[in-house]
Amino acid sequence: MLDHVKHVILVLSGKGGVGKSTVSTQLALTLKENGFKVGLLDVDLCGPSVPYLLNLEGKDVHQSSEGWVPIYTDSSKSLAVMSIGFLLKNRNDAVIWRGPKKTAMIRQFMTDVHWEDLDYLIIDTPPGTSDEHITVMECMREVKCDGAIIVTTPQEVALEDVRKEVTFCRKTNIPIIGIVENMSGFVCPNCRECTNIFSSGGGQSLAELIKAPLLGTLPIDPRVGVLAGTGKAVISEIPDCTTSTVFKEIVEKITK
Numbered sequence: 001m002l003d004h005v006k007h008v009i010l011v012l013s014g015k016g017g018v019g020k021s022t023v024s025t026q027l028a029l030t031l032k033e034n035g036f037k038v039g040l041l042d043v044d045l046c047g048p049s050v051p052y053l054l055n056l057e058g059k060d061v062h063q064s065s066e067g068w069v070p071i072y073t074d075s076s077k078s079l080a081v082m083s084i085g086f087l088l089k090n091r092n093d094a095v096i097w098r099g100p101k102k103t104a105m106i107r108q109f110m111t112d113v114h115w116e117d118l119d120y121l122i123i124d125t126p127p128g129t130s131d132e133h134i135t136v137m138e139c140m141r142e143v144k145c146d147g148a149i150i151v152t153t154p155q156e157v158a159l160e161d162v163r164k165e166v167t168f169c170r171k172t173n174i175p176i177i178g179i180v181e182n183m184s185g186f187v188c189p190n191c192r193e194c195t196n197i198f199s200s201g202g203g204q205s206l207a208e209l210i211k212a213p214l215l216g217t218l219p220i221d222p223r224v225g226v227l228a229g230t231g232k233a234v235i236s237e238i239p240d241c242t243t244s245t246v247f248k249e250i251v252e253k254i255t256k
Contacts, residue, residue, distance in 0.1 A: 002110075002143045005039065005118045009254065010136070010148040010174065014161030016047065016127040019182040020151045022228065023218070024124035025053045027149075029233035030247040032079045034255070036119040039070065042083035043106050043136060044126045051085035055231035061086045067114040073231055082113050103135045110139035137172045146254070147175030149215065153183045154202040166210050177254060178215035179207045187221040187242065194219050194242070215253060216246035 002008065011027070013020040021044065028040040042050035051057045051071075059071045061082065070080035084105065115121065126132045148169050152162040162179075169176050181203025185194040197220075207214040224234050224243045235244045 002115070002121065005115060005121045005143075007120045008123065008143060008145045009120060009177065010123045010125055010145065011151060012125050012133075012148045012165050012169070013127050013151045014163070014165040018127075018151050018153045019218075020044075020127065021047075021049045021053060021124050023149070023151050023180055023182060024122050025050060026234055026243075026247055027250065028079060028120075028122045029231075030235050030251050031120050031122075031255075032073075033233050033235055034251055036255075037078050037117060039080045039082075039113075039115045039118045039121040041109060041113070041121060041123045042081070042085065043109055043132060044124055045084050045102050045105065045132065046126065048083045048085035048088070050081060050083045050124060052229055053231070054081060055229055056081060057085070059086055064114060067112040068108070069114055080115060080118070082109060084109075099131050102132060106132055106135045107139055110136060133168065134172075137174070145174060147177040149177050149180055149250075149254075150212075151180045151182055152203055152206065154181060154196070154199045156199075156202070159202050159206055162206060163210075166206075166212075176210065176212045178213035179203050179210075180215050180250070181217040183220050184217035185219040187219045187223075189222045213253070215250045218243055218246055 011020055011024045028038045031038045040050060042048050054073060056071055061071060062069055070082045071086060073079040125136060150162055150165055152159055185196045187194050203217055204214050219242055221241055221243055223238050227234055227237060235247055238244055
């Protein structure tokens with residue numbers, strides 16, 4: 001089902017809570033706003049937040065003779081989305097499955113979704129280096145993967161976990177496209193000054209250590225936070241903010 005997908009990009013993180021799904025959705029929306037046909041596959045089975053972030057909760061997926069039909073964000077069909085969240089009755093339902101059932105579901109999502117023609121498929125993966133990651137890699141053996149974008153936060157504890165993700169990528173021969181440092185400071189909604197409430201420079205140090213590009217640093221911006229659950233792209237809603245600039249730069253780097 002990935003035969004008609006030109007580029008596949010994984011979004012990884014070493015731990016939960018770093019904003020990986022937010023980065024995935026805004027990356028997909030930024031690509032869409034730049035005229036590309038995009039797919040977003042949410043294989044984070046235990047925390048499928050993509051339907052909420054894109055304001056698609058309550059949508060039903062169905063199967064056709066060609067496979068699962070993804071949910072489209074609008075009538076242009078330029079952004080297609082698939083997530084286990086669409087198979088749950090509500091966001092409070094827990095996926096209480098053993099490994100084999102999780103593996104089977106990921107294989108279905110990787111092989112049985114009818115994406116049609118896509119320029120980019122963004123795959124939002126679970127945090128860590130679990131069986132789910134290995135299943136994704138096994139399903140992509142016959143597919144050319146552009147590589148992985150690794151999301152971290154500035155704190156040392158997060159960077160330690162991300163180093164494990166880097167090791168995973170290298171052992172499974174996944175190219176590392178670059179590092180995104182999320183939650184890099186807090187932008188005051190009144191004066192627009194950015195304060196490093198955690199620390200700073202962690203993403204840059206990691207990028208230098210592993211010899212990979214630092215794609216950008218994203219601050220905590222309350223104006224951007226308001227967009228969660230609306231399905232709107234930050235580059236169109238708040239074009240003058242740092243987050244918009246960073247996502248534009250990321251898209252320029254991965255599409256050139």
